[in-house]
Amino acid sequence: MLTDHISIILNGLLLQGLKNAVIAPGSRSTPLALGLAQLADEQKINLFVDVDERSAAFFALGIAKKTNIPVLLVCTSGTAAANFYPAICEAKISHIPLIVLTTDRPPELTNIAAPQAIDQNRFFGNQVKDFIELPLPETNQDSKDYTNYIIQQSFQAAMTNPAGPIHLNQPFRKPLMPDLPLVFDLNQRKYNFLPFISSFNDKLSEKLHNSFENKRGIILAGPQQTPLGNLKMLEWAKKSGWPILADPLSELRGMNSTNLITCYDSLLKIGLKNLDILKPDIVIRTGQTFVAASLVNFLKNSHAQIYFLDENNNHSDYTKTSDFSLNLSSEDFFEKLRPVATSNTWLKKWIDVERIFTSINKNSSVNLLNELDVVRAIAQTCNSNSNLFVSNSMPIRDVDSVLQPTSPLNIFCNRGANGIDGIISTALGISINSTNTLLLTGDLAFFHDMNGLMMAKKYHLKIKIIVINNNGGGIFSFLPQAGSDNFETVFGTPLDIDIAQIATLYNAKYSLATTDKKLKSLLKSPTLGLEIIEVPTNRNENVALRQSLIENFKQQITKEL
């Protein structure tokens, strides 16, 4: 476990180009020291040992100043790290890349006055570019993958403009002796980061063009794209015959293009096992983390080469699958990249699948509206002047699954921290200076920010709020705890709130919608002020509803494809 962990760390650093390490001796850093000594013996790195940590850190600073490649700086736990501080301050202001790896006692020895255990968390404050608490050595694969990714991305982050020191704190438990010699896994995934926008020169763009030529490629368009980036992407995809899997927050859905695919979540949920023809060789990811969790597993299990347009250059790859991260916007990337040739059948298959999904993605025949029907009604009544703010938890998932608008909407959602707090207030903020804003929320999120309605009353803001009232937290019915004892008490949490009374309290127009016809008529009417539309639904039926959609899709695909 320890041996594996050290190998992953050191191999990750080597893969990224580590050349020099400086170590100040000590006990807790033993496994790293021995590993580094082995690498030095094998002439893979230069290793310097300095007993004075203050000098050691400045020595590492000097090497990095000359080479502009991050130098690894290692020390034991306790005040040793504090001696690094002067050189770290210098490195931060001077933009010199360093990987400062302090070793630490494990959690159980902290906060109880164990010897040489100081609080090393965020020890260097704002004087480092970033701080990361590395995990203890673990056997589970996810933890190993994380260590590998975080080590490689830290090395890159240290070099990324503005360059600077990164602090990694590594707790170790005794015994501290790894099995030597370390054996490196040559298949350990290497992450390629291309951090500078100016590196996307003609040579690189031609190289990528050649890598993509005659391959089966898809584009995954995540949230928060720019309109111009979207246009360039669509243009490139059209010329190249690549499908674009469009997250609802990409603002692509509803644009006039046959390349756009919206059925991916349902498609992945039926399983791609028998759909080899839809498996890509190349994936280009743009935007922030997509709504669909199914896409994460898809990427993890895919053998495709994955390119991530990491516009914000923060290496936030939740999937840890990107073979290449490029610090480029969609706009810059697709503008420069020459379109590629692709087999005609590739896009056609995707269009077929999308067509099949569209044919079954219809309102249910029963009169009582369900949660998916509400999204369909929105798709059919909103237009490009509409702002649609979607609450987290179930509503954004429903939108992801079935929203197929006829024209592009302005869709927003708080997908950074994915909270259900502040939903009403955020939507009201979006509504100012607009006449057509719609909020889709569940009853729980609606209640949580009920105070926020005050602003609508006070500033005469115009908004329609659809409250899907399934009396509690609907998402839990999809999780393993569904059906457990005390489910309603601790998960379902029915509030029994009276939406109509809340409407009265805030001078809102209140409507109840139980049929598709009624809901659409309410959505089509002009928004004159604060309007609350309550749609009562049933949490348990909702689970069955989604299962039947996927089952239906599976049958049609088997029949038609």
Place this chain on the structure above:
Amino acid sequence: MLTDHISIILNGLLLQGLKNAVIAPGSRSTPLALGLAQLADEQKINLFVDVDERSAAFFALGIAKKTNIPVLLVCTSGTAAANFYPAICEAKISHIPLIVLTTDRPPELTNIAAPQAIDQNRFFGNQVKDFIELPLPETNQDSKDYTNYIIQQSFQAAMTNPAGPIHLNQPFRKPLMPDLPLVFDLNQRKYNFLPFISSFNDKLSEKLHNSFENKRGIILAGPQQTPLGNLKMLEWAKKSGWPILADPLSELRGMNSTNLITCYDSLLKIGLKNLDILKPDIVIRTGQTFVAASLVNFLKNSHAQIYFLDENNNHSDYTKTSDFSLNLSSEDFFEKLRPVATSNTWLKKWIDVERIFTSINKNSSVNLLNELDVVRAIAQTCNSNSNLFVSNSMPIRDVDSVLQPTSPLNIFCNRGANGIDGIISTALGISINSTNTLLLTGDLAFFHDMNGLMMAKKYHLKIKIIVINNNGGGIFSFLPQAGSDNFETVFGTPLDIDIAQIATLYNAKYSLATTDKKLKSLLKSPTLGLEIIEVPTNRNENVALRQSLIENFKQQITKEL
């Protein structure tokens, strides 16, 4: 004082494009609330007031999400700010620009359990892009200028990719009532930040070309340039007839170009009053903060338009004078910008001044080496294979003043935090894999990192260390405390260290150099290991030496120009 301060803050925000503010009411924020209300009355901004801080912050988030322009979010002191936290977390991860302005009690009310006084310093931890403690309202101009600059740059920093929240904490003393209505100073300096590299398009580069055409321009090349950036800059300056004032750490000095000017520090010290012909209309600054303090005053008093190539996009303008900050490297900027036409006499005058300085920048005739002579000897013996590491305090200033090498050297110095700690270790780090590294240091910095010499002995590193031994801190002789009681005890701090004995301790070759001839012969010989060259000098004579250089320069200029 308070009224002025509020005006500066609000006007700075308006100048940068503030459109919307959200305030959660309270007492400590009174002056800002009244100022914002006035702006709303005058229809300069939209103001929203929300009693629930949590909702208020999400409401601001919503506005910013829609507009992509920072929204000002204000609250009173105490836990009010904590209610902002959920929306701030969301803004940080989602890259939404916010200016979170928390008001605070003044320092004298903190840490003594005064009511509603919590520690608001770095209150939001890593969940904000940056934290800045704003100064209390002050009468002195430097403080006002700082507030103006920091407010404007915070607004830009919030928008800069990756966008996010900036936390400003503003302490106020009672009374909290400003004089209303606020009067805005229309001459308040506006700082223009052009944050995106992609904004340097053809249109902008042509606009700049036209602004520079037929103007008297200079380039200030600061530390840490890239070789390619330097080449592009030289090429552009040559075609345009602009002088380049080359900081010693720009690595430009010694390159073959008549555009390079090294005498600026001495020139500025004699005063530019009678040298109107050398006053520029345009200044382009590149690189990090320059060594010469005289350049800061020059920029502050100049009427030139100042352009700052802020490659690291951290708006670190110590001079607070840049009218335009461009997030571009020298390489990108000078590659794209078309050369301009400039009057022939402009560059010629600068070349004349440089020629005059060169003619007087000679070794003193006396046999005893002085501190400036050491730098001259280095200039005459080192070449482009040499690494020259220069200690902070006097040595880098001496190098700035008189270093005129015949070929470019690789010059390094720890100019981020400007410490005299770790000098030997940093230089040794630079020396690995090199055969020709020279360290120029005073005796105090040499002593401070004496432990660092261990590494040279242990790893058989090759370095020559020139120790200018004036037995103490030479720089203090130039400061106001020179000649005060107890000067030697608390400032001069003579150490009486025996350099030869230290050399013995570390197996170093020791030489004493008191003449130019001896020093040059030592510098020219191959570096075989650790070599220490001691040059004894006198702190008091050094002051006179520099005064006479400047006096001499002044006389020659008056005579010849």
